[in-house]
Amino acid sequence: MNRVIIDRECKLEVRNSQLIVEDKKVPLRYIDFLYLIGEIEINTKTIMKLLKEDISILIQNRGFGLIYPQKSKNNDLKKKQYFALKKEVYIAREIIRKKIQKSIDNLVKLNKKIVFDFKILDEISSKNSLLGIEGNFAKEYFKEYFSLFDKTLTKGYRSKRPPEDVVNALMSYLYTLLYYEIANRLIFYGFEVGISYLHESFRDHMSLASDLLEVFRSDVDVFVYEMFDNKKVIKKDFTKEKKGIFLRSEKRKEIWSDIKEFFENLKIDEEIAWLRKMIED
Known part of the structure; x- marks a missing residue:
């Protein structure tokens, strides 16, 4: 792209x-x-x-x-998305399975280790149970992840709305950008972004993009760690406001090339093809 x-x-x-x-x-x-x-x-x-x-x-x-261009295309795919709602727990489970596996693999790249019994996912019959398991995994994952950083950079846990430290601030900003990147690609291929399987759709939330974003979250986390580890961003590159901590515009302009390269190396189209196969099977 x-x-x-x-x-x-x-x-x-x-x-x-x-x-x-x-x-x-x-x-x-x-x-x-x-x-x-x-x-x-x-x-x-x-x-x-x-x-x-x-x-x-x-x-x-x-x-x-x-x-985005308001051209209606691929209506057959939109119909298949709707009919695939009858197997939403299965699709949601596979999204979480892929997210957890990728999170484990990415932690290994950062010399951290976490264990998860994937068999428990096969026993899930409701989204609420699935989200509970994912939430418990996330606590363990972030405990290991935030331990990578100097204590002056993070409070050691995931915070959002607002982000409470500079690491969370960069994570949230990149998650948001990637959400729109994914939404744009889904629309390009003709998906209805309001029909989703893991996240609930509401108002103008493009919930299918949120579904697929889960697969890439740990990729963002690795990128954030590398940006701090390589000193491409440091604590003074952020500003504290009433609504939270945010990346300064001057620094944002400096790192656009890094962000573009990171997005270009993500296999978004491949994961969209994987999602489509689950919907159509």
């Missing part, structure tokens, strides 16, 4: 099938996903031109919003 990230105050327009950003021009054929962050001036005419070229737009400005 070709991402273009614009993280500065500027004006955007489209002329002659090119995205014009001040003195730079990017042919629209080279853009699949456009990130717009901060104070960017763009009008509805320009947005419509981008959508006409099947370019999705992620807007971040005191929150996130995804704008």
Whole structure:
């Protein structure tokens, strides 16, 4: 996927099938996903031109919003998603199975070890029980994970809404970005992102993206550890606000290339194909 990230105050327009950003021009054929962050001036005419070229737009400005081409496609897949709800416990269980296995494998990469009896998953007959088991595993997982960091960087547990330390702040930010990355790919392939199997759908929550995000969470965790371990981000790169701790915009701009490379190396399309097979089988 070709991402273009614009993280500065500027004006955007489209002329002659090119995205014009001040003195730079990017042919629209080279853009699949456009990130717009901060104070960017763009009008509805320009947005419509981008959508006409099947370019999705992620807007971040005191929150996130995804704008994507509203073309109805692959209605057969949407029907299969609906009928697959009768086996939602099975699909949810396999998502959690894959998440736990990947989490264990990623901890090994970080010289940490955790044991889990996968046989217990085969005995699950309800989502509530499944979520309870996943929650217990997560406690053990995060105990090992946060022990990797210096105590000045983290309080030693997962915190969100708001994140209470710099490690959690970076984790939450990247989880959110990846959620939109996954949602965009699912929409591209014709999935109905409001039909899901592990997470409950509500309002504008793209719950199927949340389902698949579970598979990649520990990949994000490894990336976060490496960013701190390699000193690409440090404690002073974050600011404390009333709503929590957040990455400073100056640092965010510096590490976009690292984030892009990380996303490009994730096998999102492969996992979407795996999910589709479970739905269609």
